[in-house]
Amino acid sequence: MTTWTSDELARIGAAEELEMAPLRRDGTLRRPVPIWVVRDGDDLYVRSFRGTDGAWWRTARATHEGHIRSGGVDKDVAFVDVPDDGTNDRVDAAYRAKYGRYGGAYVDPMVASRATTFRLVPR
Numbered sequence: 001m002t003t004w005t006s007d008e009l010a011r012i013g014a015a016e017e018l019e020m021a022p023l024r025r026d027g028t029l030r031r032p033v034p035i036w037v038v039r040d041g042d043d044l045y046v047r048s049f050r051g052t053d054g055a056w057w058r059t060a061r062a063t064h065e066g067h068i069r070s071g072g073v074d075k076d077v078a079f080v081d082v083p084d085d086g087t088n089d090r091v092d093a094a095y096r097a098k099y100g101r102y103g104g105a106y107v108d109p110m111v112a113s114r115a116t117t118f119r120l121v122p123r
Contacts (some may be wrong), residue, residue: 002122004042011071013039018046018070022060022079029067030059036110037070037120038094045082045091048116049109057116068120079118088114 004012012018018037021029033056038045048054060066060079068077082088095110 004044004122008073008075008122009039009042009044011073012037012044012068013071015071018068020046020056020060020066020068022056022066023063024059025062030056032067032069036095036099038091038098040087040090040094044120045094046118046120047091047095047110047113049106049113051109051113051116054116060118065123076123078121078123080121082117082119087119088117091117 015037017034019032020035021032024030035046035049035056048057050057052058064079066077066079068075082091092111092114096107099107099110
């Protein structure tokens with residue numbers, strides 16, 4: 001499996017948003033949507049602000065593949081489910097640390113959406 005380079009991790013991890021384009025079942029990419037992204041160690045994570053009702057998340061969940069663009073990095077990725085509580089605890093903390101300045105109205109739904117956590121893996 002491919003891994004992120006140090007430069008890619010730094011650039012995406014520092015970026016405010018990531019453009020997410022999940023792959024549809026017919027093989028075409030869905031229109032990109034801006035979402036928040038956080039870094040934990042050598043991994044990158046995303047969640048759906050709208051929880052399991054998020055349209056991009058439902059598409060990504062169906063195919064587990066897509067394309068991202070952030071911080072000058074343009075990459076095909078796999079979306080890997082993250083059921084582990086320890087990892088989700090760290091992702092919660094990363095969302096609070098990176099985006100806390102936006103307040104609870106935005107950060108709390110992200111922390112509450114643990115069931116939608118995907119680890120981004122380059123393909």
